[in-house]
Amino acid sequence: MNTSHDTVNSLPRQLVPVKLAERSYEIAIVNEQWNLLPSLMDSWLERVDHLKSAARKALLVTDTNVLNLFAEKLKQELSDQNWTVELIAVPAGESSKSLAMANQIYDQLVEMQADRQTVVMAVGGGVVGDLAGFAAATYNRGLPFVQVPTTLLADVDSSVGGKVGINHAKGKNLIGAFHQPLGVFIDTSSFNTLPDRDYRSGLAEVVKYGVILDANLFETLENNIEAINSRDPEILIELVKRSCQLKAEVVEQDEYERSGLRAILNYGHTFAHAYEALCGYGELMHGEAVSIGMIDASRLAEKLGMIGEEVTTRQINLLSKLGLPTDLPQPVAFTHDDIISRMKIDKKTVAGQLRFVLPRKLGQVEVVKGIDEQLVREVLSR
Numbered sequence: 001m002n003t004s005h006d007t008v009n010s011l012p013r014q015l016v017p018v019k020l021a022e023r024s025y026e027i028a029i030v031n032e033q034w035n036l037l038p039s040l041m042d043s044w045l046e047r048v049d050h051l052k053s054a055a056r057k058a059l060l061v062t063d064t065n066v067l068n069l070f071a072e073k074l075k076q077e078l079s080d081q082n083w084t085v086e087l088i089a090v091p092a093g094e095s096s097k098s099l100a101m102a103n104q105i106y107d108q109l110v111e112m113q114a115d116r117q118t119v120v121m122a123v124g125g126g127v128v129g130d131l132a133g134f135a136a137a138t139y140n141r142g143l144p145f146v147q148v149p150t151t152l153l154a155d156v157d158s159s160v161g162g163k164v165g166i167n168h169a170k171g172k173n174l175i176g177a178f179h180q181p182l183g184v185f186i187d188t189s190s191f192n193t194l195p196d197r198d199y200r201s202g203l204a205e206v207v208k209y210g211v212i213l214d215a216n217l218f219e220t221l222e223n224n225i226e227a228i229n230s231r232d233p234e235i236l237i238e239l240v241k242r243s244c245q246l247k248a249e250v251v252e253q254d255e256y257e258r259s260g261l262r263a264i265l266n267y268g269h270t271f272a273h274a275y276e277a278l279c280g281y282g283e284l285m286h287g288e289a290v291s292i293g294m295i296d297a298s299r300l301a302e303k304l305g306m307i308g309e310e311v312t313t314r315q316i317n318l319l320s321k322l323g324l325p326t327d328l329p330q331p332v333a334f335t336h337d338d339i340i341s342r343m344k345i346d347k348k349t350v351a352g353q354l355r356f357v358l359p360r361k362l363g364q365v366e367v368v369k370g371i372d373e374q375l376v377r378e379v380l381s382r
């Protein structure tokens with residue numbers, strides 16, 4: 001279906017702006033409107049001087065699950081609008097966030113004679129977004145990049161803010177860059193096919209926003225468990241839009257995570273990333289690890305007298321009702337020493353000093369350093 005530019009502008013859609021110093025972009029939230037993407041991409045290219053007359057050439061990066069669900073369809077939508085589109089599908093799952101997979105994307109870009117006007121499009125979840133974004137950030141020292149997230153987690157978090165990267169055997173996302181997209185295209189109809197575990201993994205990051213920034217959002221989650229668990233479209237669009245707004249507000253103030261503000265988005269992640277690496281990438285989903293990590297961080301805040309037990313209990317109750325774990329699956333094949341040594345590689349660590357994002361109350365957290373390692377071990381002992 002060919003949609004003229006004027007028609008696109010008349011169609012209903014939610015737009016969340018991301019206003020950055022170097023270049024602003026928008027998050028377009030639609031439903032069953034994949035056909036809007038080509039016109040939106042044209043409008044995004046128009047906004048960048050050196051891309052105004054770009055040749056409408058793209059590499060679409062996806063994974064083996066999303067290929068037949070959305071990627072092939074999108075390739076056709078773009079081709080119908082005179083785009084030249086190549087496509088590469090990496091194996092689905094966390095293990096594709098690797099140098100080997102990045103190299104496969106580089107090979108494809110060489111093969112198609114990509115130039116600095118060739119757009120890299122990520123169509124998939126956070127793994128595809130991080131991997132494709134890393135390739136876009138590094139090939140030719142930077143290619144235009146478009147995020148088309150298809151999981152709840154990618155919608156509410158990974159597609160926004162420009163963090164892209166791949167994993168190192170010793171740590172999550174240790175190799176990466178900040179590479180902002182030209183725009184983000186979210187079609188909430190992608191929820192219809194999302195497996196339950198992946199859906200719930202994304203909810204963990206939404207709960208995170210409630211704890212770190214928005215107590216009202218936390219209460220909305222508590223008061224709408226049934227609607228959320230049944231994937232009610234209205235509540236989901238509300239959660240996606242609010243999450244994107246909250247993340248955009250943080251990234252706008254601290255794009256490169258230098259002032260300490262953006263670190264709050266890392267709530268639960270000091271523990272989570274250690275668990276993901278030690279369990280073996282992909283064993284624990286990112287959101288599941290974050291869910292467990294948020295409770296560990298909350299318990300650490302209790303030990304420091306920052307919060308009362310009820311703040312942790314409310315998080316445990318909410319996460320559990322949303323089908324998320326709040327404890328590591330047992331038995332685990334690693335020790336507390338292993339966990340702490342992985343935490344020391346965390347990107348927030350400075351001069352060997354661990355840093356944790358800890359709750360002061362629901363809706364407010366702060367970055368805390370200089371914590372007695374014994375307290376961390378007590379939390380790990382649960």
Ligand SMILES: NC(=O)c1ccc[n+]([C@@H]2O[C@H](COP(=O)([O-])OP(=O)(O)OC[C@H]3O[C@@H](n4cnc5c(N)ncnc54)[C@H](O)[C@@H]3O)[C@@H](O)[C@H]2O)c1
Nearest residue numbers: 065092125126127150151153157158163190193194198286
């Ligand atoms: N860059 C960031 O700011 C940021 C933020 C949060 C998380 N992340 C990263 O994101 C990754 C997790 O992302 P994820 O949870 O999206 O995992 P994922 O990309 O592995 O996708 C989950 C699974 O769902 C499948 N899938 C995707 N969309 C689908 C759909 N609509 N229908 C059916 N199946 C679908 C995928 O093929 C995959 O098997 C982690 O690596 C995490 O570190 C990055």
Ligand SMILES: O=C(O)C(=O)C[C@@H](O)[C@H](O)[C@H](O)COP(=O)(O)O
Nearest residue numbers: 157161163172173262265266269347
């Ligand atoms: O965008 C951010 O900043 C975040 O911290 C979002 C996190 O949910 C996400 O998992 C991010 O990839 C973790 O950042 P990292 O710098 O610890 O890799």
Ligand SMILES: [Zn+2]
Nearest residue numbers: 205269286290
């Ligand atoms: Zn995360």
